[in-house]
Amino acid sequence: MGKSSKFHLSEKQVGYLLIFPALLLIIAIAIWPVLYSFWLSLHDIRLNDPTKTEIHSNYGLDMERFVQTYPILNRVVTKETQEAKDPAVKSQLESIGGRVKEIKGFLSTDPAFAQRYEQVDELLFEFKPVTADLKFLDMNTEMTEKVNQVLAGLETEVQDLGAQKALAKPDDLLGLVRGVKQSIIEPNYIGFSYYSSFLQDKRMWASLWNTLVFTVLSVAAELVLGLLIALLINKEFRGRGLIRASILIPWAIPTVISALMWRFLYDGQNGIVAYLFETFGFIADRALLLTTKEGAMFSVIFSDVWKTAPFMALLLFAGLQTIPQSLYEAASVDGATKIQQFFRITLPLLKSTIMVALVFRTLEAFRVFDLVYALTGGGPANSTETISILAYKTMFAQMNFGAGSALAVIVFLCVALISIGYIKLLGADLIGDNK
Amino acid sequence: MQKKAGPLFYVFLVVFVFVVMFPFLWVLLASLKPPGELFGANAFNFIIQNPTFDNYLRVFTQRPFGTYLWNSTVVATLTTVVSVIIASIAAYAIAWLNFRGKTIVLGLVLAVSMFPQIATISPIFMFLQSMGLTNSWLGLIIPYTTFALPLAIWNMTVFFRKIPYDLAEAAKIDGASIFQTMSKVFFPLAMPGIFTTAIIVFIAAWNEFLFALTINTEEAMKTVPVGIVMFQGQYTMPWGEISAAAIVVTIPLVIMVLLFQKRIVSGLTSGAVKE
Numbered sequence: 001m002g003k004s005s006k007f008h009l010s011e012k013q014v015g016y017l018l019i020f021p022a023l024l025l026i027i028a029i030a031i032w033p034v035l036y037s038f039w040l041s042l043h044d045i046r047l048n049d050p051t052k053t054e055i056h057s058n059y060g061l062d063m064e065r066f067v068q069t070y071p072i073l074n075r076v077v078t079k080e081t082q083e084a085k086d087p088a089v090k091s092q093l094e095s096i097g098g099r100v101k102e103i104k105g106f107l108s109t110d111p112a113f114a115q116r117y118e119q120v121d122e123l124l125f126e127f128k129p130v131t132a133d134l135k136f137l138d139m140n141t142e143m144t145e146k147v148n149q150v151l152a153g154l155e156t157e158v159q160d161l162g163a164q165k166a167l168a169k170p171d172d173l174l175g176l177v178r179g180v181k182q183s184i185i186e187p188n189y190i191g192f193s194y195y196s197s198f199l200q201d202k203r204m205w206a207s208l209w210n211t212l213v214f215t216v217l218s219v220a221a222e223l224v225l226g227l228l229i230a231l232l233i234n235k236e237f238r239g240r241g242l243i244r245a246s247i248l249i250p251w252a253i254p255t256v257i258s259a260l261m262w263r264f265l266y267d268g269q270n271g272i273v274a275y276l277f278e279t280f281g282f283i284a285d286r287a288l289l290l291t292t293k294e295g296a297m298f299s300v301i302f303s304d305v306w307k308t309a310p311f312m313a314l315l316l317f318a319g320l321q322t323i324p325q326s327l328y329e330a331a332s333v334d335g336a337t338k339i340q341q342f343f344r345i346t347l348p349l350l351k352s353t354i355m356v357a358l359v360f361r362t363l364e365a366f367r368v369f370d371l372v373y374a375l376t377g378g379g380p381a382n383s384t385e386t387i388s389i390l391a392y393k394t395m396f397a398q399m400n401f402g403a404g405s406a407l408a409v410i411v412f413l414c415v416a417l418i419s420i421g422y423i424k425l426l427g428a429d430l431i432g433d434n435k
Numbered sequence: 436m437q438k439k440a441g442p443l444f445y446v447f448l449v450v451f452v453f454v455v456m457f458p459f460l461w462v463l464l465a466s467l468k469p470p471g472e473l474f475g476a477n478a479f480n481f482i483i484q485n486p487t488f489d490n491y492l493r494v495f496t497q498r499p500f501g502t503y504l505w506n507s508t509v510v511a512t513l514t515t516v517v518s519v520i521i522a523s524i525a526a527y528a529i530a531w532l533n534f535r536g537k538t539i540v541l542g543l544v545l546a547v548s549m550f551p552q553i554a555t556i557s558p559i560f561m562f563l564q565s566m567g568l569t570n571s572w573l574g575l576i577i578p579y580t581t582f583a584l585p586l587a588i589w590n591m592t593v594f595f596r597k598i599p600y601d602l603a604e605a606a607k608i609d610g611a612s613i614f615q616t617m618s619k620v621f622f623p624l625a626m627p628g629i630f631t632t633a634i635i636v637f638i639a640a641w642n643e644f645l646f647a648l649t650i651n652t653e654e655a656m657k658t659v660p661v662g663i664v665m666f667q668g669q670y671t672m673p674w675g676e677i678s679a680a681a682i683v684v685t686i687p688l689v690i691m692v693l694l695f696q697k698r699i700v701s702g703l704t705s706g707a708v709k710e
Binding site: 009011012014015016018019021022023025026028029030031032033034036037040054132229232233235237239241242243244245246247248249250252253254255256257258260261262263264265267269270272275306310311314315318319360363366367369370373374388391392395396401404405408409411412415419 | 444445447448451452455456458459461462465473474475478479521522524525527528529532533534535537540543544546547549550551552553554555556557558559561562565577578580581582584585588613614638641642644645648649659660661663664672674677678681684685688689691692693696697699700703704
């Protein structure tokens with residue numbers, strides 16, 4: 001190896017080199033976004049409002065919008081002035097025209113504005129996209145206040161003129177004044193106001209409660225059922241492969257697909273499971289499953305248990321197999337009953353496996369999204385809306401990224417709290433690696 | 436292993452397998468039913484009077500289901516390749532090399548595996564949008580790879596530690612460099628662990644929903660899970676087609692599970708069970 005003599009790296013350096021790509025990705029695409037989510041949640045960000053699509057820490061001017069609307073405003077004011085018949089209106093429009101020109105005059109005192117205006121104008125003329133570095137121009141507070149004041153005055157005057165029916169196209173003029181006004185960007189830092197309003201928001205608390213109910217009930221049912229299945233299959237029998245496969249298949253299929261399958265089975269008219277539940281008397285009417293609050297929550301939990309209890313059984317079964325058989329033999333020689341054996345041998349020796357499975361399942365259940373999205377969509381009447389679903393709806397249905405990020409941060413904090421709780425409770429059992 | 440199983444046990448076994456597999460069996464039946472038997476009086480019949488492949492035909496001819504399958508295959512395959520490469524060299528370093536901060540890295544990896552993805556979605560979405568990567572394969576591969584890494588690193592570290600270190604020492608004495616030790620001694624032995632991890636990463640990427648739902652919204656770039664969920668009309672659920680599509684997606688997974696079940700089980704349980 002000629003190369004290694006040239007670049008001789010110590011074991012330590014190679015170590016850092018090898019973990020670097022993984023670490024880089026994890027920091028850039030997993031850790032940084034969480035921190036940035038928090039930062040976003042302190043701002044009024046809405047993807048459906050062009051002046052609020054990103055964080056603005058200062059007053060600024062949306063150059064693209066300004067260059068597009070300002071010249072037209074200028075032209076329309078001039079045209080209205082020429083067409084005005086009433087001399088009083090004419091002179092008022094002349095004064096308006098003067099103030100419209102004044103706006104650009106103010107702004108042009110900043111040499112950066114004048115230059116930027118030319119550049120953006122040229123790009124728009126050539127139908128080229130305005131690049132991100134040209135789009136926004138910072139403005140100082142004084143200038144912003146001045147321009148805002150002028151624009152506010154113009155808006156009321158144009159509105160009055162419109163009401164007097166003195167203008168040829170009152171809506172056009174008013175729209176243009178407002179358009180120029182909207183090109184002024186205000187800082188959208190709003191501090192913790194999303195958090196304080198969410199703390200009083202019934203829907204948020206309801207979604208948190210739904211998440212909690214889902215997590216506790218489904219994880220508890222999965223643990224009990226999983227343990228039962230694991231104990232039952234912990235013997236010698238034919239057809240192990242079949243059992244293993246039937247355990248793995250529900251785990252392997254996409255959650256949304258299993259959710260859709262269950263939605264079909266629960267269907268109030270043609271669903272076989274709803275029909276069977278009705279026949280066996282579990283429910284009074286088969287339409288109740290997906291249309292009532294309790295029915296819908298039960299349906300979601302039942303589907304989750306179907307998908308995950310076998311998986312839980314798999315983990316616990318692996319744990320059971322590490323318990324030495326000799327312990328049970330010794331116990332039965334000493335006359336211990338099966339139940340005593342379970343509580344004195346199986347449970348204590350299985351504890352660490354149970355705990356690891358419990359931690360991962362709790363955290364996974366708490367962030368449930370796919371299942372609810374495809375099965376109930378959060379309904380009926382938001383009765384199965386979990387906190388992740390609410391965060392998603394706020395972000396991508398309302399396009400309110402600030403508020404949605406605040407909810408996402410709340411999910412993160414809850415997950416962190418649960419993890420800390422488990423770590424406190426279990427200590428070394430959990431973290432201790434296999435070395 | 437304990438005592439032999441009695442006949443009652445086999446009854447339990449049959450019931451268990453039937454209950455677990457029932458939704459699939461029913462959906463398989465539904466996918467072969469004509470609309471007249473899917474709804475109404477015949478909806479609960481186990482026997483299909485006029486079985487038909489129409490639903491399968493419609494899924495592939497009247498919906499871009501082939502495109503969804505192709506997108507899912509490409510994204511899941513590339514995610515698997517990239518994340519297995521990155522994770523295996525990182526796991527090699529953590530398991531076999533001596534350097535400070537290993538425990539911190541491993542702790543960080545474990546913590547990240549518990550991150551709720553919803554808490555990362557808005558910045559990732561805005562970042563991908565600004566890079567022009569929404570509605571592209573890469574736009575999914577980047578987050579998928581990142582979120583596959585923690586589990587992959589964790590699993591492979593556990594596996595790699597079981598490979599006898601003596602072999603590396605012997606190689607070192609024979610004058611092999613670290614990279615030679617890695618490629619000639621280590622990776623051949625580590626292949627089973629890497630393969631197991633690859634299967635699990637592939638399944639996770641194939642099944643992912645939240646990122647796919649938000650990042651690739653164009654019809655031509657959707658993956659299978661998102662595509663199937665969007666089958667539903669505003670007022671109707673085309674259950675026949677949904678069933679057919681669900682079966683098409685499930686079959687490759689069932690084959691994979693049947694072929695590699697032992698490996699998958701060992702991969703899933705290695706992190707959770709201490710020996």
